Amino acid sequence: MDIRGQMVYMPECKAMLFLGSPNLRTLEELNKTGMFISDIAIHDATRDVILVGEQTTAQESLKRRMDKLRGSLEENNEALEQERRLNVDLLYSIFPVDIAEDLWLGKQVKARQLQNVTMLFSDIVGFTSICATCSPMEVISMLSNLYVLFDKQCGVYDVYKMRIGIHTGSVVTGVVGTRMPRYCLFGNNVTLANKFESHSESGK
Numbered sequence: 001m002d003i004r005g006q007m008v009y010m011p012e013c014k015a016m017l018f019l020g021s022p023n024l025r026t027l028e029e030l031n032k033t034g035m036f037i038s039d040i041a042i043h044d045a046t047r048d049v050i051l052v053g054e055q056t057t058a059q060e061s062l063k064r065r066m067d068k069l070r071g072s073l074e075e076n077n078e079a080l081e082q083e084r085r086l087n088v089d090l091l092y093s094i095f096p097v098d099i100a101e102d103l104w105l106g107k108q109v110k111a112r113q114l115q116n117v118t119m120l121f122s123d124i125v126g127f128t129s130i131c132a133t134c135s136p137m138e139v140i141s142m143l144s145n146l147y148v149l150f151d152k153q154c155g156v157y158d159v160y161k162m163r164i165g166i167h168t169g170s171v172v173t174g175v176v177g178t179r180m181p182r183y184c185l186f187g188n189n190v191t192l193a194n195k196f197e198s199h200s201e202s203g204k
Contacts, residue, residue: 021046025053095175095183103181111174117185119193121165125202165197 008017021044024030030037030050040047091100102109169189175181 025049026057027054095181099175099183103175109175111172113170113172115170116168117171117189118166118168119171119185119190121194121197123163123197125161125163161202163197163200163202165193165195165200167193167196 009015010017021040022030022033022035024033024046027037027050037047037050040050088100088104091104095103099109167189169187169192171185171187171189173183173185176184
C-alpha cells in the first residue's frame, strides 16, 4: 500500500513522529487494502478525496443510466406515435371523417338516417370460375372502361363482362362491432341496388 506522509522531529521527547495517510482515491482501492473509511482519520483529506470520487462516479453512472432510459423512452414514443398514425390513417381510410374522429376519441357513434344515398353493387360475371383457372390479376375498370384482358400464364383471352346495380334512396348507417368496427348501411335502398346487380343481364 502506498502511504503519503512526513517525518516531524519532536525535540521535547527527542523522537521522530511520522504523520502519514494511505494514498487512496477510490473505495475499491480502499477495500483492497482491507481498510474501511472509518479507519482513516477524520482530519485526513483522503476521506474527502474518496467520498468525492465515489460521488462523482455515482453521478456519472446515474447520468449514463438516465441517458439510456431517455433514449429507450424516445424510441418507444416514436414507435407509439408511428402506431398511432397508422391507426388514424386506417380509420380515415375506411370510415367517413366525422365517424373516424368519433371512433378515435372513443365516442359512441350513434346510428343515423341519410337521404339520397346512391348505392352501387358490381360483379364480374364468372369471376369465381375465372379465378379457379387463372393466376391473380388486377381488376382495373368498371363497365364503361372494361376492355379485353389477357392473362399469359393461363392463356385466357376473353371480354370480361360485369353486372352493375345502382339505386338512390335513404339508408340507415352505423358502426357495427367494437374490436373490429365496420361501417354498415342498411335499408331498402341497399337491398334494391343489390337485387339490380344480381338479377341483371351481364354487360348491363
